[in-house]
Amino acid sequence: MGAFSRDWWRLSWVWLVDPAHRSPPGRQVLFRSSIRVAALSLMLGVGALSLTLSIFSGFYRTWSQGVADALGHVVIDTDWRTRAELRDLVTHFPRGVQRVETFWNSQGLLVGKDGGRGVLIEGRGELAAADAAPSESTPDVQLKLGAPLAEYLGVEAGGTVRLLLPGVIERAVEARISDLVRYGMYDVDSRYALVDDASFAAWASVHDPEVFARRPGDARGLRVFFDPAVIDPLDVEKVEAWRTGFRAAIQDTEWSFETTTRTWREQRKNAFGGMDLDRQLLTIVIGLLTIVAAFNVVASLVVLFTERDREMATLVGLGLSRGAFTLWTGTLGLIMGFFSSLAGIFVGWGLGRLLQMSPLGALPAKVYNVERLPLAFVWTEQLSILGFGTLCAWLAAVILGWSLARMDILRVLGHRG
């Protein structure tokens, strides 16, 4: 109660701001400069935390989006034979699906002008398309390649590459590169080789009817893409909810095939797991820096206390209780921590903007597969940084206040030998 009195806070304000007309001539005011340095250091600490996390979230989001769009938001592995069966399965989908593609996978080899590379070839087709009928014409097998893979092979869009699918077809296929894609994650882009299933079926119907008759590849299934307006594919919980709904729906059906579902995160578990670990470590390291910075704020409170020790002892002598005293230092720490952290968030945000606009924000696409520094200023994340900075300063100030409140007032006031 005492700590909330008007004059007490006015006095705190006077001490913090130290208007010259109130101070006796020649009074030392180290406190004001020390509080500035402390607030600045907390601000920079929080700024660093904020910037690092938003860069990290930026990469994370870019890569997640890339992986999700390349591999499908949810993958359903199921040993399907005809599209009709799959269309039946799709009727059990919960709401939110925009597009469904069929796929099969098979280990293959691509040989281009500059070299060859073994990759997992994927045949991808629209589920909506009719089951291919034997064709008379033999169009090229269409192939979509990740840009880094095409570069490695020495081929460009429009060119051809030899495709070997041992175990699927005996002979090599001359495939035409219809498109080069870049999803932003090297791990995906350097191995991305997508055969257009319709063109492959048409080709097989002429050159290898036996292959045409069965579904090729070792792994088969559906790649499900959500309508982002209904289900944000990066929202892990919503994706999980969809999967749960789907599993429940097919439980009571006649569907006779083994079916497993994987979300995009699970498809690249290692990459995202590694990223999560990186993020955690970085957050811990910079979080520790922020704690140090918060203690700087408290160090400046120590300076305030050292400079004003006689007055504080006088106040305690006059009956300011230990609890009120602690409440006071705690509130000062809270206020300083909050505003310094808030400033730090703005600094982090501003620095991020600046970095994105400046040449420093341009990334070598060869290294990162992303051309500009991705930034995602996630509000919940930034709010927790703000809370963290404020909490550190508050906690440190409370600890300080509690120990300072135990001062020997008689000694401070010079009434003890």
Place this chain on the structure above:
Amino acid sequence: MEVEPTPPLAAEILLDARGLHKTYRGGGEELRVLRGADLQLRKGDFVALLGNSGSGKSTFLQCLGLLDHVEEGEILFGGREISRLGEGDRADLRLRSIGFVFQFHHLIPELTALENVLLPSSLAGRRDKAWALELLRLVGLEDKVARYPWQLSGGESQRVAIARALVNRPTLLLTDEATGNLDRPRAQEIVDIFAKINQNFGTTILSVTHDEGLALKYGRRLRLKDGIVGEWTGD
């Protein structure tokens, strides 16, 4: 409802200190400053406590004012044992019931005279500007309420400190060599103010002084010697 009858004598006693002991230890030496000091103050008493330098007057007063702890003995204040209270209750008693004036005024330099006087009342949640101004008038500083302590003389600062000690209307005022830094006329003025406070408000006052001349202005004179309080005999 049944009301407990209060013994008439006990009602008159404000402070009853019994067998106070205090020993300073340090550097392997023991200094037994208080050795069973007793003191009884009635409501409205106006008492001077004399004693040689180093006899333990300040120690005694600080223990009574809950600025320090006794090792043995008890202090009854208004019939309530207060020497073993927790820190929060001690602070509350210092804030509301026991005023203390040191030899040095210990005013907050960044606050004006009036703000300094108001501070304890504000801390106690009963800020009363009119009363603070009245107290400043009582100590003769009505025209200097907006001055900062460093714009006041030593005697004037001490008078502000007295007004501050009184702002929460304590029943007991303890002063420790409050006139020690002042010249004779200034010191006389201060003691006159104490007398006025004692008469106007009925505040019980215990003043430590080593000035026997000033002590004569008080209603009762005690002496602290060998760690025990006795009547001052004037030798």
